[in-house]
Amino acid sequence: EKIIELDVEGPAEVTAGDILTDSDIEIVNPDHYLFTIGEGASLKATLTVNSGRGYVPADQNKKDDAPVGTLAVDSIYTPVTKVNYQVEPARVGSNDGFDKLTLEILTNGTIIPEDALGLSARILTEHLNLFTNLTEIAIATDVMKEVDTT
Structure with a gap:
């Protein structure tokens, strides 16, 4: 399990390459479009990434001790x-x-x-x-x- 971050300010088209990682994490497709952020808007997010196998629904990714505002998402590990x-x-x-x-x-x-x-x-x-x-x-x-x- 690793923690990565995203810190962007608009206006901008945000891609996977904008995610801040350490040397242990490689963004496989840095040109992958994530979203567009408008003028005067900003987003700072902390993301938890993991490795695994198959498909894991969001409810299995939830942690009981996660901070308020944490959004669990589905994981799909299909290389x-x-x-x-x-x-x-x-x-x-x-x-x-x-x-x-x-x-x-x-x-x-x-x-x-x-x-x-x-x-x-x-x-x-x-x-x-x-x-x-x-x-x-x-x-x-x-x-x-x-x-x-x-």
């Missing part, structure tokens, strides 16, 4: 912006019974596509391991009772 895939027939030696998978992964720059693919593969493996463990439990559990026919 992957688009994924395309293509499956084509492939030949290995004289055998043409293979497929070639081509992935196109686009990100917002906070993660490189190779790392996004690796993380996705790890998450998928962890989820699939749940099924493997269930299979092992089912095998170890004696479901059928043997009937004594004597």
Whole structure:
């Protein structure tokens, strides 16, 4: 969790690049338009930023000890912006019974596509391991009772 600040005076078009950060925080898209502030107006805001995964609604971002006037907002942690895939027939030696998978992964720059693919593969493996463990439990559990026919 980090604290960043925004301190602007109008008239101005305010962009993400106007946010004051320390060396640990990088504004990925400094040209991103935030709002327009009018003549004679000013805004000073303290922002709390965090890292995470997936979507977090505003009510889960609220803190009980937050000062009066604090606005909790939704958080969305989705560095992957688009994924395309293509499956084509492939030949290995004289055998043409293979497929070639081509992935196109686009990100917002906070993660490189190779790392996004690796993380996705790890998450998928962890989820699939749940099924493997269930299979092992089912095998170890004696479901059928043997009937004594004597």
